[in-house]
Amino acid sequence: MTSQWIRELFLDFFAKKDHKIIKSSPLLPKDDPTILFTNAGMNQFKNVFLGLESRSYKRAASVQKCMRVSGKHNDLDEVGRTTKHHTFFEMLGNFSFGDYFKEEAVSFGWEFITETLGLNKDQLYVTVYLDDDEAFDIWNKQIGVPSDRIFRFGKKDNFWAMGETGPCGPCSEIHYDLDPEAGNEDIYTLIESGSDRVFELWNLVFMQFYQDDSGRMTPLPSPSIDTGMGLERLA
Numbered sequence: 589m590t591s592q593w594i595r596e597l598f599l600d601f602f603a604k605k606d607h608k609i610i611k612s613s614p615l616l617p618k619d620d621p622t623i624l625f626t627n628a629g630m631n632q633f634k635n636v637f638l639g640l641e642s643r644s645y646k647r648a649a650s651v652q653k654c655m656r657v658s659g660k661h662n663d664l665d666e667v668g669r670t671t672k673h674h675t676f677f678e679m680l681g682n683f684s685f686g687d688y689f690k691e692e693a694v695s696f697g698w699e700f701i702t703e704t705l706g707l708n709k710d711q712l713y714v715t716v717y718l719d720d721d722e723a724f725d726i727w728n729k730q731i732g733v734p735s736d737r738i739f740r741f742g743k744k745d746n747f748w749a750m751g752e753t754g755p756c757g758p759c760s761e762i763h764y765d766l767d768p769e770a771g772n773e774d775i776y777t778l779i780e781s782g783s784d785r786v787f788e789l790w791n792l793v794f795m796q797f798y799q800d801d802s803g804r805m806t807p808l809p810s811p812s813i814d815t816g817m818g819l820e821r822l823a
Contacts, residue, residue, distance in 0.1 A: 591678075591823045595651050598680045601700050602649035607682055610650045622751055625655040629681030630750070630793075630814040636685050637755040637795055639809035646687035651819065652679045678819040686810025690760075693792050693813045694726050697762060701789065705822075711765040713775055713786065714738045717746040717758035723794070727760070739776050748793040748814075755808060757796040762789045790817040 599609050613632035615625050620634060629652035635641035655676050682696065701707050714733055716723040718740050727733045740746075749756035763779055765786045778786040793814040797805040 589823055591819055594680075594819060594823055595678075597704060598700070599649055599651065601704055602647075602682050602696075605647070605682075605696060607647040607649040608643075608645035610648050612651060612653045612678075615653055615655055622754070626652065627654050627656045628652070628750065628814075629654070629679045629816055630683065630755070630795075633683055633685070633814075634750070634755065637808060637812055637814070638798065643685065646685050648683045648685075650681055650683075652681060654679050677821075680817040680819055680822070682813070682815050684813035686812055689811050689813060690723055690794050691726055691730065693794070693815065694723070694731060694760065697790055697792055697815065698731050701762060707764065711768055712737070713763040713765065713779065715741050715746055715761045715763065715779060717760070718742050720746075720758045720760070720794075723758070723760050737775075739779060741780070745780070748791065749799055753799055753801050755795050755797070755812075755814075756799050756805065757794045757811075759791050759793040761791050763787060764789050787821070789822060790815060 603609055610632070613626055617623055617626055617631060620631065623631065626632075629650055630637065632650075632652075633648065636643055653676070682693075684693065701712065702709055712733075714727050714737060716727065716738060724738055724740070727738050728735050746759050746761065747756065748759040763786050765775070767785050770785060773785075775786060779788075793816075795812040795814050796808060798808055799805045
């Protein structure tokens, strides 16, 4: 499984789902003084999520070059300590701007992971935000993930925000167990502790709110989708 093969597979999958393929934006953001480096695939779409800019498409997919060395999503302290973190990496992402929402985002993610990549469903676990019953039911009742493989986490782990201010919302993560033969350890604890055995593959963010500098959250003009999956971690 080469990185180039994964890039092409991912973009081809979403092109067939009517997503516009967008090239990576520069590492140095052009019009966003709130971040030093591009640190997520959604950065170049920030104003679209905020309703300040419109595009000719409602669905997009990209492979975004990212750097995280400071700020909210800083992984610098983890580099060299875990096998999962880099300062520079490429983020695979699909986005919806007021088009599809939770149901389709979950369905696309599961289809790509289990059918296109062929990962074993028995090695996959899902997390959802603490009170996001809608996401739980989609995974359980529509996708068919057993309830004992779906875990609820709080704001620290399953509520995504770009920074202190900006677009945000509850999220759902797909995790993969690298060593199911290791025994019946507490999977919840392994996920919570950031274990190298069970690690996050893909984060599906249900972008619903804007958080201002006082911490107050107001609904975005249109609920949207922002997902991110590390290319190097997947490879």
